Amino acid sequence: MASPDAADEAGAANGGAAARHDAAAPPTAALSISDLALADGVRARQRRALAKAITLIESTLPEHRLRAQALLDHLMPHTGGALRVGISGVPGVGKSSFIEALGMHLIAQGQRLAVLAVDPSSPLTGGAILGDKTRMEKLAQNEAAFIRPSPARGALGGVGHQSREALLLCEAAGYDVVIVETVGVGQSETAVAGMCDVFVLLQLPNAGDELQGIKKGILELADLVVYNKADLDARAAALACGQLRAALHMLRPASPHWAVPVMQASAHSGAGVAEVWDTILRHRDVLHAAGAWQERRRQQAQAWTWTLIEDGLRQRFRQHDAVRDALPEMMRQVSDGAASPATAARWLLDAFRSTQ
Numbered sequence: 158m159a160s161p162d163a164a165d166e167a168g169a170a171n172g173g174a175a176a177r178h179d180a181a182a183p184p185t186a187a188l189s190i191s192d193l194a195l196a197d198g199v200r201a202r203q204r205r206a207l208a209k210a211i212t213l214i215e216s217t218l219p220e221h222r223l224r225a226q227a228l229l230d231h232l233m234p235h236t237g238g239a240l241r242v243g244i245s246g247v248p249g250v251g252k253s254s255f256i257e258a259l260g261m262h263l264i265a266q267g268q269r270l271a272v273l274a275v276d277p278s279s280p281l282t283g284g285a286i287l288g289d290k291t292r293m294e295k296l297a298q299n300e301a302a303f304i305r306p307s308p309a310r311g312a313l314g315g316v317g318h319q320s321r322e323a324l325l326l327c328e329a330a331g332y333d334v335v336i337v338e339t340v341g342v343g344q345s346e347t348a349v350a351g352m353c354d355v356f357v358l359l360q361l362p363n364a365g366d367e368l369q370g371i372k373k374g375i376l377e378l379a380d381l382v383v384y385n386k387a388d389l390d391a392r393a394a395a396l397a398c399g400q401l402r403a404a405l406h407m408l409r410p411a412s413p414h415w416a417v418p419v420m421q422a423s424a425h426s427g428a429g430v431a432e433v434w435d436t437i438l439r440h441r442d443v444l445h446a447a448g449a450w451q452e453r454r455r456q457q458a459q460a461w462t463w464t465l466i467e468d469g470l471r472q473r474f475r476q477h478d479a480v481r482d483a484l485p486e487m488m489r490q491v492s493d494g495a496a497s498p499a500t501a502a503r504w505l506l507d508a509f510r511s512t513q
Contacts, residue, residue, distance in 0.1 A: 187227065188227050188228065188231055189224070192224055192227065192228055193231075195209060195210055195213075195228065196210075196228055196231050196232055198210075199232060199326060199329050199330050200232070200235060200329060200330070200331075202330050202331050204303055207303065207326060207327065207330045208305070210228060210326050211305055211319075211323045211326055213225050213228065214228070214229070214319055214322045214323060214326065215319040215323075225322070229322060229325060229326070232325070232326065232329040233325070233329075235328070235329040236325045236328040236329050237328060237454075238328055238331075238333075239271075239327065239328045239332050239333060239334060239335045240333065240334045240335070240354055240355075240437075240441060241324060241335050241337070241352065241353040241354045241355070242334060242335070242336045242337070242353055242354070242355050242357060242437065243336075243337045243339070243349035243350060243352065243353030243355070243356045243357065244256060244336060244337070244338050244339075244349075244357045244359065245338075245339045245346050245349050245356070245357075245358060245359070246358060246359030246360060246385075247361070249361070250359045250360065250361050250385055250386075251359065251385045251386055251424050252338050252359055253274070253292040253293050253338065254292065254385075254424035254425065255359060255383075255385050255422065255424040255430075256272060256274075256293060256296070256336055256338055257292075257293040257294075257295060257296045257424070258424040258427055258430045259336075259430055259433065259434060260272065260293070260296045260299075260302055260336070261295060261296065261299075262427075262430050262431055262434060263333075263334055263434065264299055264301045264302060268301070268333040268334060269301050269302070269303075269331065269332045269333050269334075270296075270301065270302045270303070270332060270333070270334045270335075270336065271302070271303040271304075271305070271327035271330070271332040271334070271335045271336070272293070272296065272302065272303070272304045272305070272335075272336045272338065273305055273320055273323050273324060273327070273335065273336070273337045273338070274293075274304060274305070274306050274338045275306075275320055275337070275338065275339050303327065303330075303332065305323060305327075320337060320352070321352050321461060324337065324352065337349050337352065337353055346358065346375045346378050346379075347378065350378040350379075350411070351457055351460060351461070352457060352461070354441065354444075354450065354453065354454070355380045355381065355437050355440050355441065356378055356379055356380050356381075356411070357379070357380065357381045357382075357383060357433070357437070358375065358376075358378075358379040358381070358382045358383070359383050359384075359385045360382060360383070360384050360385070360397070360401075361384070361385070361386060362384045362386065362387055362389070362390055362393045362394035362396075362397045362398075362421075363389065363390050363393040363394075363397075376404070376405065376408055376417075377408055377409055377410070377411060378411055379411065379417055380411050380412070380415065380417060380440055381417065381418055381420070381433070381436055381437065381440065382401060382405075382417060382418070382419045382420070383419075383420050383421070383422050383429075383433055384397055384398055384419070384420070384421050384422070385422055385423070385424055386423060386424070386425070387421035387422060387423055387428070387429065388423040388425065388426055388428060394421050395421075398419045398420075398421060401419050402419045405417050405419065412444060412447075412449055412453075414443055414444060414447040414449050415440060415443055415444065418436055420432065420433055420436065474505075474509055477508075477509050479508040479509065479511075480505055480508055480509050483504070483505060483508060484505065487501040487504065487505060488501075
Protein backbone atom coordinates (compact mmCIF):
# COMPACT_ATOMS: atom_id res chain seq x y z
CA MET A 158 0.00 0.00 0.00
CA ALA A 159 1.21 3.51 -0.70
CA SER A 160 2.40 5.46 2.33
CA PRO A 161 -0.13 7.61 4.25
CA ASP A 162 1.32 10.81 2.85
CA ALA A 163 1.41 9.52 -0.72
CA ALA A 164 -1.70 11.46 -1.68
CA ASP A 165 -0.13 14.72 -0.54
CA GLU A 166 3.09 14.00 -2.42
CA ALA A 167 1.50 12.59 -5.55
CA GLY A 168 1.24 15.95 -7.25
CA ALA A 169 4.90 16.69 -6.74
CA ALA A 170 6.45 13.30 -7.35
CA ASN A 171 4.11 10.93 -9.14
CA GLY A 172 5.98 10.85 -12.40
CA GLY A 173 3.96 13.60 -14.02
CA ALA A 174 0.78 14.53 -12.14
CA ALA A 175 0.15 18.24 -12.36
CA ALA A 176 0.11 19.62 -8.84
CA ARG A 177 0.37 23.18 -10.04
CA HIS A 178 -0.83 24.90 -13.18
CA ASP A 179 0.68 28.10 -14.46
CA ALA A 180 1.03 30.06 -17.67
CA ALA A 181 4.00 27.91 -18.74
CA ALA A 182 2.02 24.68 -18.57
CA PRO A 183 1.61 22.98 -21.97
CA PRO A 184 -1.90 23.07 -23.45
CA THR A 185 -3.99 19.92 -23.21
CA ALA A 186 -6.57 18.69 -25.69
CA ALA A 187 -10.22 18.61 -24.67
CA LEU A 188 -11.79 15.22 -24.02
CA SER A 189 -14.69 14.06 -26.11
CA ILE A 190 -17.91 13.13 -24.31
CA SER A 191 -17.20 9.42 -24.77
CA ASP A 192 -13.62 9.71 -23.52
CA LEU A 193 -14.76 11.79 -20.57
CA ALA A 194 -17.14 8.95 -19.69
CA LEU A 195 -14.22 6.55 -20.06
CA ALA A 196 -12.15 8.64 -17.65
CA ASP A 197 -15.04 8.68 -15.17
CA GLY A 198 -15.24 4.89 -15.46
CA VAL A 199 -11.54 4.55 -14.69
CA ARG A 200 -11.92 6.78 -11.62
CA ALA A 201 -14.95 4.72 -10.57
CA ARG A 202 -12.70 1.62 -10.55
CA GLN A 203 -14.53 -0.09 -13.39
CA ARG A 204 -12.26 -2.82 -14.70
CA ARG A 205 -13.83 -2.73 -18.16
CA ALA A 206 -13.21 1.02 -18.44
CA LEU A 207 -9.59 0.58 -17.34
CA ALA A 208 -9.08 -2.16 -19.93
CA LYS A 209 -10.54 0.05 -22.68
CA ALA A 210 -8.35 2.96 -21.61
CA ILE A 211 -5.20 0.83 -21.76
CA THR A 212 -6.23 -0.48 -25.18
CA LEU A 213 -6.50 3.14 -26.33
CA ILE A 214 -3.01 4.08 -25.11
CA GLU A 215 -1.53 0.94 -26.70
CA SER A 216 -2.85 1.93 -30.11
CA THR A 217 -0.32 3.34 -32.56
CA LEU A 218 -2.90 5.15 -34.71
CA PRO A 219 -2.20 8.90 -34.67
CA GLU A 220 -5.79 9.83 -33.81
CA HIS A 221 -5.78 7.33 -30.94
CA ARG A 222 -2.49 8.70 -29.63
CA LEU A 223 -4.03 12.19 -29.43
CA ARG A 224 -7.06 10.84 -27.57
CA ALA A 225 -4.84 8.81 -25.25
CA GLN A 226 -2.75 11.87 -24.38
CA ALA A 227 -5.86 13.90 -23.60
CA LEU A 228 -7.18 11.06 -21.42
CA LEU A 229 -3.89 10.82 -19.52
CA ASP A 230 -3.71 14.58 -19.02
CA HIS A 231 -7.22 14.52 -17.57
CA LEU A 232 -6.36 11.69 -15.15
CA MET A 233 -2.88 12.83 -14.11
CA PRO A 234 -4.01 14.62 -10.91
CA HIS A 235 -5.33 11.25 -9.70
CA THR A 236 -2.09 9.32 -10.24
CA GLY A 237 0.90 8.74 -7.99
CA GLY A 238 -0.74 7.07 -5.00
CA ALA A 239 0.31 3.48 -5.71
CA LEU A 240 3.44 1.63 -4.74
CA ARG A 241 5.20 0.79 -8.02
CA VAL A 242 7.06 -2.51 -7.91
CA GLY A 243 9.21 -3.75 -10.77
CA ILE A 244 10.02 -7.45 -10.94
CA SER A 245 12.51 -8.88 -13.38
CA GLY A 246 14.67 -11.94 -13.86
CA VAL A 247 15.76 -14.43 -16.45
CA PRO A 248 13.16 -16.67 -18.13
CA GLY A 249 12.42 -19.69 -15.95
CA VAL A 250 13.09 -17.94 -12.64
CA GLY A 251 9.37 -18.05 -11.81
CA LYS A 252 8.38 -14.39 -12.13
CA SER A 253 4.71 -15.04 -12.79
CA SER A 254 4.42 -17.63 -10.01
CA PHE A 255 6.14 -15.30 -7.57
CA ILE A 256 3.90 -12.39 -8.54
CA GLU A 257 0.81 -14.53 -8.03
CA ALA A 258 1.98 -15.61 -4.57
CA LEU A 259 2.82 -12.01 -3.65
CA GLY A 260 -0.46 -10.77 -5.10
CA MET A 261 -2.56 -13.23 -3.14
CA HIS A 262 -0.71 -12.16 0.00
CA LEU A 263 -1.52 -8.50 -0.69
CA ILE A 264 -5.17 -9.23 -1.43
CA ALA A 265 -5.45 -11.12 1.85
CA GLN A 266 -4.37 -7.86 3.52
CA GLY A 267 -7.21 -5.98 1.82
CA GLN A 268 -5.18 -4.32 -0.91
CA ARG A 269 -6.00 -3.95 -4.61
CA LEU A 270 -3.34 -5.02 -7.06
CA ALA A 271 -2.68 -4.32 -10.73
CA VAL A 272 -0.16 -6.39 -12.68
CA LEU A 273 1.26 -5.19 -15.99
CA ALA A 274 2.80 -8.29 -17.48
CA VAL A 275 4.86 -7.36 -20.52
CA ASP A 276 4.41 -10.31 -22.88
CA PRO A 277 6.37 -11.20 -25.98
CA SER A 278 4.53 -9.91 -29.03
CA SER A 279 2.78 -12.14 -31.52
CA PRO A 280 4.74 -12.16 -34.79
CA LEU A 281 1.44 -12.09 -36.68
CA THR A 282 -0.67 -9.49 -34.89
CA GLY A 283 1.87 -7.62 -32.78
CA GLY A 284 -0.35 -8.20 -29.75
CA ALA A 285 0.48 -9.89 -26.44
CA ILE A 286 0.47 -13.68 -26.42
CA LEU A 287 -1.25 -13.64 -22.99
CA GLY A 288 1.01 -16.28 -21.46
CA ASP A 289 1.46 -14.46 -18.16
CA LYS A 290 -2.26 -14.15 -17.57
CA THR A 291 -2.76 -17.88 -17.95
CA ARG A 292 0.12 -18.57 -15.55
CA MET A 293 -1.48 -16.37 -12.86
CA GLU A 294 -4.83 -18.13 -12.88
CA LYS A 295 -5.78 -17.56 -9.22
CA LEU A 296 -4.89 -13.91 -9.35
CA ALA A 297 -6.71 -13.42 -12.65
CA GLN A 298 -9.95 -14.69 -11.11
CA ASN A 299 -9.80 -12.38 -8.09
CA GLU A 300 -11.86 -9.19 -8.27
CA ALA A 301 -9.24 -7.29 -6.28
CA ALA A 302 -6.64 -7.91 -8.97
CA PHE A 303 -6.27 -6.56 -12.49
CA ILE A 304 -3.86 -8.30 -14.85
CA ARG A 305 -3.00 -6.78 -18.17
CA PRO A 306 -0.66 -8.51 -20.60
CA SER A 307 1.00 -5.83 -22.69
CA PRO A 308 2.80 -6.49 -25.99
CA ALA A 309 6.53 -5.79 -25.95
CA ARG A 310 6.54 -4.85 -29.67
CA GLY A 311 10.30 -4.72 -29.76
CA ALA A 312 10.60 -1.98 -27.13
CA LEU A 313 13.83 -1.88 -25.15
CA GLY A 314 13.48 -4.52 -22.46
CA GLY A 315 9.84 -4.97 -23.44
CA VAL A 316 8.93 -1.75 -21.64
CA GLY A 317 7.63 0.94 -23.97
CA HIS A 318 5.52 4.05 -23.57
CA GLN A 319 2.36 1.94 -23.23
CA SER A 320 3.71 0.21 -20.11
CA ARG A 321 4.44 3.50 -18.37
CA GLU A 322 1.12 5.03 -19.37
CA ALA A 323 -0.78 1.89 -18.34
CA LEU A 324 0.84 2.19 -14.91
CA LEU A 325 -0.54 5.72 -14.56
CA LEU A 326 -4.01 4.57 -15.59
CA CYS A 327 -3.92 1.81 -12.95
CA GLU A 328 -3.04 4.42 -10.34
CA ALA A 329 -5.93 6.60 -11.48
CA ALA A 330 -8.17 3.56 -11.01
CA GLY A 331 -7.19 3.46 -7.35
CA TYR A 332 -4.98 0.38 -7.20
CA ASP A 333 -2.78 0.29 -4.11
CA VAL A 334 0.09 -1.62 -5.73
CA VAL A 335 1.13 -1.79 -9.38
CA ILE A 336 3.57 -4.55 -10.33
CA VAL A 337 5.42 -4.42 -13.63
CA GLU A 338 6.77 -7.76 -14.81
CA THR A 339 9.12 -7.78 -17.77
CA VAL A 340 10.15 -10.40 -20.28
CA GLY A 341 13.64 -10.51 -18.82
CA VAL A 342 15.64 -10.19 -22.02
CA GLY A 343 18.73 -8.40 -20.74
CA GLN A 344 17.72 -4.74 -21.12
CA SER A 345 14.53 -5.06 -19.08
CA GLU A 346 16.23 -4.40 -15.76
CA THR A 347 17.24 -0.87 -16.75
CA ALA A 348 13.83 -0.13 -18.23
CA VAL A 349 11.76 -1.35 -15.29
CA ALA A 350 14.04 0.27 -12.70
CA GLY A 351 13.42 3.58 -14.47
CA MET A 352 9.68 3.51 -13.87
CA CYS A 353 9.19 1.86 -10.47
CA ASP A 354 9.74 2.76 -6.82
CA VAL A 355 11.41 -0.53 -5.97
CA PHE A 356 13.13 -2.96 -8.30
CA VAL A 357 13.12 -6.63 -7.29
CA LEU A 358 15.52 -8.92 -9.10
CA LEU A 359 14.62 -12.62 -8.99
CA GLN A 360 17.41 -15.18 -9.25
CA LEU A 361 17.72 -18.96 -9.37
CA PRO A 362 19.67 -20.62 -6.53
CA ASN A 363 21.19 -23.39 -8.64
CA ALA A 364 22.40 -21.48 -11.70
CA GLY A 365 25.79 -19.88 -12.23
CA ASP A 366 26.38 -16.16 -12.53
CA GLU A 367 27.03 -16.38 -16.26
CA LEU A 368 23.80 -18.24 -16.93
CA GLN A 369 21.72 -15.75 -14.98
CA GLY A 370 23.43 -12.72 -16.45
CA ILE A 371 24.39 -11.30 -13.06
CA LYS A 372 26.31 -8.25 -14.14
CA LYS A 373 27.59 -5.38 -12.09
CA GLY A 374 25.27 -2.87 -13.75
CA ILE A 375 22.18 -5.00 -13.11
CA LEU A 376 22.98 -5.55 -9.45
CA GLU A 377 23.54 -1.83 -8.97
CA LEU A 378 19.95 -1.25 -10.11
CA ALA A 379 18.40 -3.76 -7.68
CA ASP A 380 16.77 -2.63 -4.45
CA LEU A 381 16.12 -6.21 -3.42
CA VAL A 382 17.40 -9.57 -4.68
CA VAL A 383 15.28 -12.67 -4.10
CA TYR A 384 16.33 -16.23 -4.78
CA ASN A 385 13.06 -17.84 -5.83
CA LYS A 386 12.50 -21.62 -5.78
CA ALA A 387 14.76 -21.79 -2.74
CA ASP A 388 12.93 -24.90 -1.53
CA LEU A 389 14.23 -26.95 -4.46
CA ASP A 390 17.79 -26.90 -3.15
CA ALA A 391 18.15 -25.29 0.26
CA ARG A 392 21.92 -25.73 0.36
CA ALA A 393 22.43 -24.14 -3.05
CA ALA A 394 20.11 -21.26 -2.10
CA ALA A 395 22.00 -20.53 1.12
CA LEU A 396 25.34 -20.68 -0.71
CA ALA A 397 24.14 -18.39 -3.50
CA CYS A 398 22.77 -15.85 -1.01
CA GLY A 399 26.03 -15.78 0.91
CA GLN A 400 28.11 -15.31 -2.22
CA LEU A 401 25.91 -12.52 -3.53
CA ARG A 402 25.85 -10.68 -0.20
CA ALA A 403 29.64 -10.67 -0.25
CA ALA A 404 29.69 -9.41 -3.84
CA LEU A 405 27.23 -6.61 -3.09
CA HIS A 406 29.59 -5.11 -0.54
CA MET A 407 31.91 -4.25 -3.42
CA LEU A 408 29.23 -2.60 -5.55
CA ARG A 409 27.53 0.76 -5.39
CA PRO A 410 23.91 0.33 -4.24
CA ALA A 411 20.97 1.88 -6.08
CA SER A 412 20.50 4.26 -3.14
CA PRO A 413 23.05 5.42 -0.56
CA HIS A 414 20.29 5.16 2.04
CA TRP A 415 19.62 1.45 1.49
CA ALA A 416 21.71 -1.70 1.78
CA VAL A 417 20.38 -4.23 -0.73
CA PRO A 418 19.00 -7.33 1.06
CA VAL A 419 19.41 -10.80 -0.43
CA MET A 420 16.51 -13.07 0.48
CA GLN A 421 15.09 -16.52 -0.19
CA ALA A 422 11.50 -17.35 -1.13
CA SER A 423 9.35 -20.02 -2.69
CA ALA A 424 6.37 -19.07 -4.78
CA HIS A 425 5.24 -22.71 -4.68
CA SER A 426 5.04 -23.02 -0.89
CA GLY A 427 4.66 -19.32 -0.09
CA ALA A 428 7.67 -19.37 2.21
CA GLY A 429 9.40 -16.02 2.42
CA VAL A 430 6.80 -14.12 0.39
CA ALA A 431 5.45 -12.14 3.36
CA GLU A 432 9.01 -11.29 4.39
CA VAL A 433 9.76 -9.99 0.90
CA TRP A 434 6.74 -7.69 1.07
CA ASP A 435 7.73 -6.44 4.52
CA THR A 436 11.17 -5.63 3.13
CA ILE A 437 9.62 -3.71 0.22
CA LEU A 438 7.62 -1.63 2.71
CA ARG A 439 10.73 -1.04 4.80
CA HIS A 440 12.54 0.16 1.67
CA ARG A 441 9.71 2.61 1.02
CA ASP A 442 9.80 3.94 4.59
CA VAL A 443 13.59 4.36 4.64
CA LEU A 444 13.66 6.26 1.33
CA HIS A 445 10.67 8.38 2.35
CA ALA A 446 12.42 9.41 5.55
CA ALA A 447 15.54 10.39 3.59
CA GLY A 448 13.57 12.32 0.94
CA ALA A 449 14.94 9.99 -1.73
CA TRP A 450 11.57 8.47 -2.66
CA GLN A 451 10.17 11.70 -4.05
CA GLU A 452 13.45 12.60 -5.75
CA ARG A 453 13.56 9.21 -7.45
CA ARG A 454 10.15 9.78 -8.99
CA ARG A 455 11.09 13.27 -10.12
CA GLN A 456 14.22 11.99 -11.83
CA GLN A 457 12.27 9.18 -13.49
CA ALA A 458 9.69 11.64 -14.84
CA GLN A 459 12.39 13.90 -16.25
CA ALA A 460 14.30 11.01 -17.80
CA TRP A 461 11.14 9.68 -19.43
CA THR A 462 10.36 13.14 -20.83
CA TRP A 463 13.77 13.25 -22.49
CA THR A 464 13.27 9.73 -23.84
CA LEU A 465 10.01 10.79 -25.49
CA ILE A 466 11.66 13.92 -26.90
CA GLU A 467 14.51 11.87 -28.39
CA ASP A 468 12.09 9.27 -29.80
CA GLY A 469 9.94 12.02 -31.32
CA LEU A 470 12.93 13.73 -32.90
CA ARG A 471 14.18 10.43 -34.33
CA GLN A 472 10.76 9.70 -35.81
CA ARG A 473 10.47 13.19 -37.35
CA PHE A 474 13.99 12.90 -38.72
CA ARG A 475 13.24 9.62 -40.49
CA GLN A 476 9.92 10.92 -41.86
CA HIS A 477 11.43 14.17 -43.16
CA ASP A 478 11.15 14.38 -46.96
CA ALA A 479 14.74 15.46 -47.65
CA VAL A 480 16.15 12.91 -45.23
CA ARG A 481 13.97 10.09 -46.53
CA ASP A 482 15.00 10.82 -50.11
CA ALA A 483 18.73 11.04 -49.37
CA LEU A 484 19.03 8.31 -46.75
CA PRO A 485 19.38 5.27 -49.07
CA GLU A 486 22.18 6.92 -51.08
CA MET A 487 23.96 8.10 -47.95
CA MET A 488 23.79 4.60 -46.45
CA ARG A 489 25.13 3.13 -49.70
CA GLN A 490 28.08 5.53 -49.70
CA VAL A 491 28.85 4.70 -46.07
CA SER A 492 28.65 0.96 -46.77
CA ASP A 493 30.93 1.31 -49.81
CA GLY A 494 33.44 3.45 -47.93
CA ALA A 495 32.83 6.44 -50.19
CA ALA A 496 31.73 8.59 -47.25
CA SER A 497 32.47 8.41 -43.55
CA PRO A 498 29.59 7.92 -41.10
CA ALA A 499 30.36 11.34 -39.60
CA THR A 500 30.10 13.05 -42.98
CA ALA A 501 26.86 11.25 -43.86
CA ALA A 502 25.32 12.07 -40.48
CA ARG A 503 26.29 15.74 -40.75
CA TRP A 504 24.86 15.99 -44.26
CA LEU A 505 21.56 14.40 -43.23
CA LEU A 506 21.26 16.57 -40.13
CA ASP A 507 21.96 19.70 -42.20
CA ALA A 508 19.23 18.63 -44.65
CA PHE A 509 16.83 18.11 -41.76
CA ARG A 510 17.58 21.49 -40.18
CA SER A 511 17.60 23.50 -43.40
CA THR A 512 13.92 22.92 -44.10
CA GLN A 513 12.57 23.16 -40.56
